[in-house]
Amino acid sequence: MAIDFDTFYRIHRADAVRWAVALVGRRDVAEDLAQDALDAVGRKLDGIDDPAAYLRRTVVNRCASWHRSNGRARRREARAAAGVPAVYTQPTGEMLDALARLPYQQRAAITLRYWADWTDDQIADALGCAPATVRVLLHRGIGALREEIER
Amino acid sequence: MNDDELIARMRAALDEAATTEVEAGDATVVAPPASSSRGRWLAVAAAVVLVAGGVAALSWNRGDGPSTVPATSGEPLPGPGVELFGTAVIIDDGSGPKLAVEVLASLPPQGGVIPLAGFDWSMVEGEESFGGTTWTDFLTLNGTWDGEVFTLTRPPVEPPIIDRAAPEPTPGCAEATADAAADAVATLDWQALRISGWTTDTVDGNCGTTVTAWFDSAELRTAIEGIRGQGHEVTVSLTFRPVQGQPVSTTTTAPDIEPASWYELDLPGFTAEAATYTPCCPPTPAPGPATVMAWRSLDAPYGGILTLTATPQIDGSEPVLTYAWTDMSDERAAELQAKVVPGSGLPYVLDDPSMELVGNGFAVFGELTSQRYTSEAGTVELRVGDYAGQLERLTHNEHASATVAGSPADVVDTPAGPVVVWRLTNGDWAELIISDGLRDRVEEILAALRSAHRPSEFTPTTVTLAVPTTVLPSTTYRANVGGIIDNGDGRGPMLTFFWEESLPPQGGSLPLAGFDWDMVEGEQTVNGVTWLEQSVGVTGTFDGTTFTLTEPIATPFTFTDDVLTYGTLTEGCAEADIAPALAALNALDHQALGLIESSDYVWDGHCGVQVHAMFDTPELRDAIATLGDDVMVRIAFQPVG
Numbered sequence: 001m002a003i004d005f006d007t008f009y010r011i012h013r014a015d016a017v018r019w020a021v022a023l024v025g026r027r028d029v030a031e032d033l034a035q036d037a038l039d040a041v042g043r044k045l046d047g048i049d050d051p052a053a054y055l056r057r058t059v060v061n062r063c064a065s066w067h068r069s070n071g072r073a074r075r076r077e078a079r080a081a082a083g084v085p086a087v088y089t090q091p092t093g094e095m096l097d098a099l100a101r102l103p104y105q106q107r108a109a110i111t112l113r114y115w116a117d118w119t120d121d122q123i124a125d126a127l128g129c130a131p132a133t134v135r136v137l138l139h140r141g142i143g144a145l146r147e148e149i150e151r
Numbered sequence: 152m153n154d155d156e157l158i159a160r161m162r163a164a165l166d167e168a169a170t171t172e173v174e175a176g177d178a179t180v181v182a183p184p185a186s187s188s189r190g191r192w193l194a195v196a197a198a199v200v201l202v203a204g205g206v207a208a209l210s211w212n213r214g215d216g217p218s219t220v221p222a223t224s225g226e227p228l229p230g231p232g233v234e235l236f237g238t239a240v241i242i243d244d245g246s247g248p249k250l251a252v253e254v255l256a257s258l259p260p261q262g263g264v265i266p267l268a269g270f271d272w273s274m275v276e277g278e279e280s281f282g283g284t285t286w287t288d289f290l291t292l293n294g295t296w297d298g299e300v301f302t303l304t305r306p307p308v309e310p311p312i313i314d315r316a317a318p319e320p321t322p323g324c325a326e327a328t329a330d331a332a333a334d335a336v337a338t339l340d341w342q343a344l345r346i347s348g349w350t351t352d353t354v355d356g357n358c359g360t361t362v363t364a365w366f367d368s369a370e371l372r373t374a375i376e377g378i379r380g381q382g383h384e385v386t387v388s389l390t391f392r393p394v395q396g397q398p399v400s401t402t403t404t405a406p407d408i409e410p411a412s413w414y415e416l417d418l419p420g421f422t423a424e425a426a427t428y429t430p431c432c433p434p435t436p437a438p439g440p441a442t443v444m445a446w447r448s449l450d451a452p453y454g455g456i457l458t459l460t461a462t463p464q465i466d467g468s469e470p471v472l473t474y475a476w477t478d479m480s481d482e483r484a485a486e487l488q489a490k491v492v493p494g495s496g497l498p499y500v501l502d503d504p505s506m507e508l509v510g511n512g513f514a515v516f517g518e519l520t521s522q523r524y525t526s527e528a529g530t531v532e533l534r535v536g537d538y539a540g541q542l543e544r545l546t547h548n549e550h551a552s553a554t555v556a557g558s559p560a561d562v563v564d565t566p567a568g569p570v571v572v573w574r575l576t577n578g579d580w581a582e583l584i585i586s587d588g589l590r591d592r593v594e595e596i597l598a599a600l601r602s603a604h605r606p607s608e609f610t611p612t613t614v615t616l617a618v619p620t621t622v623l624p625s626t627t628y629r630a631n632v633g634g635i636i637d638n639g640d641g642r643g644p645m646l647t648f649f650w651e652e653s654l655p656p657q658g659g660s661l662p663l664a665g666f667d668w669d670m671v672e673g674e675q676t677v678n679g680v681t682w683l684e685q686s687v688g689v690t691g692t693f694d695g696t697t698f699t700l701t702e703p704i705a706t707p708f709t710f711t712d713d714v715l716t717y718g719t720l721t722e723g724c725a726e727a728d729i730a731p732a733l734a735a736l737n738a739l740d741h742q743a744l745g746l747i748e749s750s751d752y753v754w755d756g757h758c759g760v761q762v763h764a765m766f767d768t769p770e771l772r773d774a775i776a777t778l779g780d781d782v783m784v785r786i787a788f789q790p791v792g
Contacts, residue, residue: 018169026168027168030169095161095163096164099161101686103685111161111165114158129288136277142154145161146157147706149152149157
């Protein structure tokens with residue numbers, strides 16, 4: 001059953017922000033990315049049979065694009081790599097820093113699985129990989145996160 | 152720490168991040184936007200998915216971005232020799248490797264359709280086997296299609312995660328026709344036409360049927376035209392498309408497996424000078440370089456181009472946007488400009504399905520390789536490298552279509568002489584700058600330009616690196632860098648502090664020796680460029696040109712004394728207070744001083760200028776002394792011990 005945009009927005013906004021926080025670790029950026037994703041999916045609401053799944057894919061892709069493509073973010077990242085505080089107004093923590101150093105797919109797998117409570121199939125669908133690959137990503141991601149934390 | 156404890160810590164950290172309030176002044180949108188501004192779509196029907204011959208239902212596009220193309224766009228068919236790319240699974244049930252896009256969820260999976268040649272299991276990692284069947288995850292594959300077999304031209308690579316847009320419904324048809332269109336499509340011989348599935352979307356007054364096919368073909372086009380001739384709206388989504396920039400051809404000549412990465416001018420009377428190389432990217436004074444984006448009309452290659460230059464402002468206010476266009480009316484340009492909005496991934500997005508993004512970069516020269524040819528009548532200079540604003544040329548000057556070694560190109564008429572611009576298969580841009588004295592010989596010069604492979608032993612004769620001129624002491628340094636990239640041009644891996652947006656990305660600050668990709672995990676390869684976009688710590692020596700690793704790649708180091716000076720950090724300063732320091736900063740020779748980045752900053756009640764430099768040198772310290780008191784300097788490469 002299709003729903004209108006306002007209903008879709010009210011139902012999914014909080015989830016979308018939460019998913020984006022998992023993927024970028026920052027509330028302010030997550031709000032923007034979630035907003036973009038809701039907007040993009042909302043405009044096609046009647047043409048897709050599973051808006052929630054499509055929203056999950058869109059959030060994951062928007063966050064991937066943010067990690068990959070945002071030039072300013074890249075420069076902040078480079079500064080962060082050299083020890084300059086990257087975002088002066090945001091709290092940073094050992095765990096968030098460690099997550100930020102993981103490959104995107106590993107980060108997405110472990111945060112979406114263990115914090116946002118997605119299923120393996122949902123993660124696989126959003127990442128465009130097989131569920132078996134998700135299990136590999138979870139295994140490697142946890143291992144990599146431990147290495148980052150314990151190093 | 153066991154897994155449960157680790158996960159609990161991660162959850163706590165994310166809980167905190169999720170509840171941290173955004174700083175005052177940053178807009179937090181919590182209310183849904185007015186539906187009128189977004190267009191309310193009435194609920195009519197969910198998508199209907201037809202299942203082709205028992206194969207699993209068609210899903211949204213997987214892999215490398217939107218692939219929806221009109222099957223009968225008038226573009227020439229890609230011939231047997233044209234390199235295609237797409238995303239699919241490789242599966243071998245004992246009858247030889249085949250490609251699949253719709254994999255049945257059984258164990259082992261099934262669904263191999265297209266025979267695959269030129270493949271060896273040693274080319275991939277992470278394959279799985281069960282019951283005599285071996286299969287991979289989705290991979291990006293480059294190869295040629297002869298109508299029977301897909302032959303790889305490069306080893307498969309992991310597909311990059313980029314935006315995967317769902318097909319847009321085709322506007323303008325009545326809902327009632329949707330089922331009829333689907334019924335008509337269902338009559339096609341999907342096996343012979345290499346159709347893997349189709350969907351029908353119906354949306355309030357709009358509807359469309361999208362057919363997904365493996366490859367473009369004359370038979371497919373004829374079949375789709377037949378369906379359209381019956382009055383049905385049909386769009387075709389191709390799994391494998393020609394590599395961007397690859398000339399399409401209907402000839403049956405042997406495939407040119409390696410795409411051109413370089414060109415040679417073979418013309419009597421012209422003498423080649425040594426090629427020179429300039430690495431990416433010169434530091435840019437605050438507020439940084441302008442962003443340049445370009446879109447072109449899908450109606451004609453290089454036709455109808457709109458460029459946007461976004462110039463950042465020193466006071467931090469919104470960038471100033473400047474548009475230029477060609478081959479379109481002023482009204483059309485104004486209409487498109489109104490659709491440009493800030494994006495969350497790309498800097499700006501042009502939300503119009505008839506326009507395609509062709510370039511995005513900064514209005515500065517990136518990595519560049521160039522070579523000059525001299526003759527009595529004038530000079531010809533070839534430049535190949537990153538996007539460097541060439542598209543802007545097209546919108547500011549008269550231009551005409553041309554062909555360079557089989558690639559579509561544009562000849563731009565500038566007062567200094569003609570400039571020919573074209574794009575290489577690997578995403579680089581090429582420019583041929585012809586002096587005014589050779590204006591009447593353009594055709595002859597272009598005809599004498601041969602595609603060539605940049606030889607692996609290519610060594611630049613002129614290297615201009617952003618490192619200090621001071622001879623550095625022979626010592627060991629540690630630094631945290633933004634990642635490592637091998638641009639596939641024979642120069643090998645490089646440390647990079649910057650990533651410029653593109654796919655593959657661009658970067659490269661210092662050549663890196665003693666490195667092997669086996670040392671790291673998580674690198675990606677696209678179009679011959681391999682990169683690791685991850686902050687890493689490196690330890691090694693530097694000889695003024697190359698950084699040589701003496702220890703394995705590590706996670707980023709924590710430096711406690713990499714700050715050269717903080718100055719006095721004036722409290723409560725006004726932005727006007729730092730204007731003199733900023734002016735002095737902009738006047739410095741960033742290249743010679745080895746500055747990675749510099750800018751103004753306002754932080755915790757203080758403001759001033761900050762400088763990120765590669766090495767601590769006497770010249771750098773002298774320069775810093777001219778910048779006033781409020782200077783924060785960080786040094787990337789820290790001596791060990």
